[in-house]
Amino acid sequence: MAPDTVSQKDRHIPYPPISWRGGFSLTWRILAVNVIALALLAGGFFYIDSYRARVVDERLVQSARRMEMIRDVAPSIPPASLNELLRGLSLRNAERIRLYDPSGVLKFDSATAGGAAYMLVDPDEEPLKRHVARFLDEMVDGVVDAEPLPPFEEPRSDIASGWPELREAARTGQAVSTARFAPDRTPMISAAILLGNGDSLLAITNARDITRAVRAERLRLTIVLTLALLSSIWLSLFLARTIVLPLRKLARATARVRLGRARQVKIPRLPERRDEIGALARSVADMTEALRNRIDATDSFAADVSHELKNPIASLRSALDGLGTVSDPELKAQLLGIAQDDVMRLDRLVTDIAEASRIDAQLSHTRFEPVDLGQLIEQMLLAREARGIERGVRLAFARPRRDVAVVMGEEARLILVIDNLLDNAVSFSPPGALVQVTATVLNDEVLLSVEDEGPGVPPAERETVFRRFHSVRPENESFGKHSGLGLAIARSIVEGHQGRIVIADRDDAAQGARFDVYLPLAHLNDPGIASE
Incomplete structure (x- = not known):
């Protein structure tokens, strides 16, 4: 194909940009589809928050059940053994357990009896990464609209009435468990119950393990989402590059063809592409x-x-x-x-x-219909012989069986092809010569042949005779009797029927020309085919 040729005048005229008004380009659509899928995956943050809430609720239930178990077994345990039991439970469950007498005075504290204790951390003294972690906790809680927990505060006087859990347990007579946030936003799980002898029991634990687990899951999910987002963006840009850029090249090239800026615009064929884009380009x-x-x-x-x-x-x-x-x-x-x-x-x-x-x-x-070439040629030859043939030229036709040489086409146009070939053969035939016409089935085509006994067509002229207005006439024919369009019209009609027309040597090596027309054979399942 010829290279791009643009005049100097046109070089200074920029081609109009290819734009997509009323919508986003294909690149942004590809990117949006992939990012939306990742956004759905980011919903895992909601799941993590619900996971934290479920774990806290489960801890509250467990703490309340332990309080009820201690209340049930406390009457059967001596006072000295009870303190040892509470110290063991404190160590096993990492809880600070306090026991108050009926007047509300502290009589046992696991923190001073060798049991577990908790220590509240001042957020201002923690490193920067903990501040960032708490900020992310607050941000996620705000996004998922999590119900905030009340802050945890130690009473000024460590007496039973200073703890709201103990006051609620004394009022209801049931185990009470609550969850609050420590100053560093770690959950404080507390449970209180009133014993049968009037004593009150309080157990508090700082569930830092819940916060660590939730933050670890969030970190892993963030890493996965970040890597997935970067990979998705890279893959989206790669996909857009392999799809959008070739389409834009084709769009710009077709725009140049439409504008007529360059007479020979080079359309990229993309031979290296073996996909639909390459097929479209070609x-x-x-x-x-x-x-x-x-x-x-x-x-x-x-x-x-x-x-x-x-x-x-x-x-x-x-x-x-x-x-x-x-x-x-x-x-x-x-x-x-x-x-x-x-x-x-x-x-x-x-x-x-x-x-x-x-x-x-x-x-x-034109809507093509089944045409039986054998029957059509026979009728044409009979009509031509009835009108008389000049110089005594004879016509011979080997008629095939009916419904054998059937093609799909327009009968009037096929008649024009056969007429032009017969006129050409008769005009070049000497007096009394024979013009032979055959129609046979060859593979999946119908071969129509017209042979004459004239001077023949030299091999160098077998293509030029089909050009428009190219006419090589017999010496005895007057000038201007033919326009030189007959064979050109015949080729156009044949090619319009998905066929081809060629000039070949006669099979018997005799003098003369042979015109072969190949037309696709109509199959039995084509509409309209039926024997008469």
Whole structure:
């Protein structure tokens, strides 16, 4: 294909940018689809928050049940053994357990009896990463709209009435458990109960393990989401590059073709692509080349028409001018004969030109029907013989069986092809010669052959005879009797029927020309095929 050629004037005129108004480009759509999927995965933060709430609730239930178990077994345990039991439970469950007498005075504290204790941390004394962790905790709680926990505060006087849990347990007589936030936003799980002898029991633990587990899961999920997001963005850009960029190249090239800035715009064929994009690029390139060929053919046809019409018009004008100045009757009759021949030649030219110019347009929207070539040729030869054939030329046809040589096409156009081939064969045949016509099935095609006994077509001329207005006529034929469009029209019709027409040597090596027309064979399952 010819390279891009742009005039110097056009070099300074930028091509209009390809834009997508009313929507997003394909790159952003690909990126959005992949990121939305990751956003759905980010919903795991909601799950982690619900996981924390479930773990805290489970701890509250467990603490309340332990208080109830201690209340049930306390009456059967001596006071000295009870303190030892509470110290052991404190160590086992990492809880600070306090025991108050009926008057509310502290009588046992695991923190001073060798049991477990908790230590509240001042957030201001912690490193920066803990501040960042708490900020992220607060941000996630705000996003998921988590119910905030009340702050944990030690009473000024360590007496039973200073603890709200103990006051609630004394009022209801049931075990009470609550969850509050320590200053560093770690959950404080507390449980209180009133014993049978009037003593009150309080157990408090700082569940830092819940906070550590939740933060660890969030960190892992954040790492996974970050890596997935980066991978998704990279893959989206890669996918957009492999899809969008070739499409943009094709769009810009087709825009240049549409604007006509460059006569030979190079459409990228993308030969390295073996996918749908590559197939689209090659189809667009082939379509553009076919369009150029059609335009070139139209321009050439218009130039040829102008050239072919000038000769008879000039001859006609000369004859008419001479009629006005010549007084000799014989010379006037001769000039009048020339004018009549030129008018007839112009009439043939205009008729054939009109026929050639509308063939493609008519074939593009014509509905093809099954046509039995054997029956069609037989009827045409009978009609031609009834009219009489010049110079005693004989016609022979080996008719195939009915419904054998059947093609899909337009009967009127196929008649025109056969007529042009027969006219060509008869005009080149010597007096009394034989023109043989055959129609046979060859593989998946119907082969129509027309053989004559004329001078034949030299191999160098077998392609040029199908050009428009190219005419090599017999020596005994008067000039201008044919327009030179017959074989060109025949080829256009045959190619419009997805067939081909070629010139070959005769099988018997005798003198003459052989025109072979190959047309696709109509199959039995094609609509409209039935024996008469």
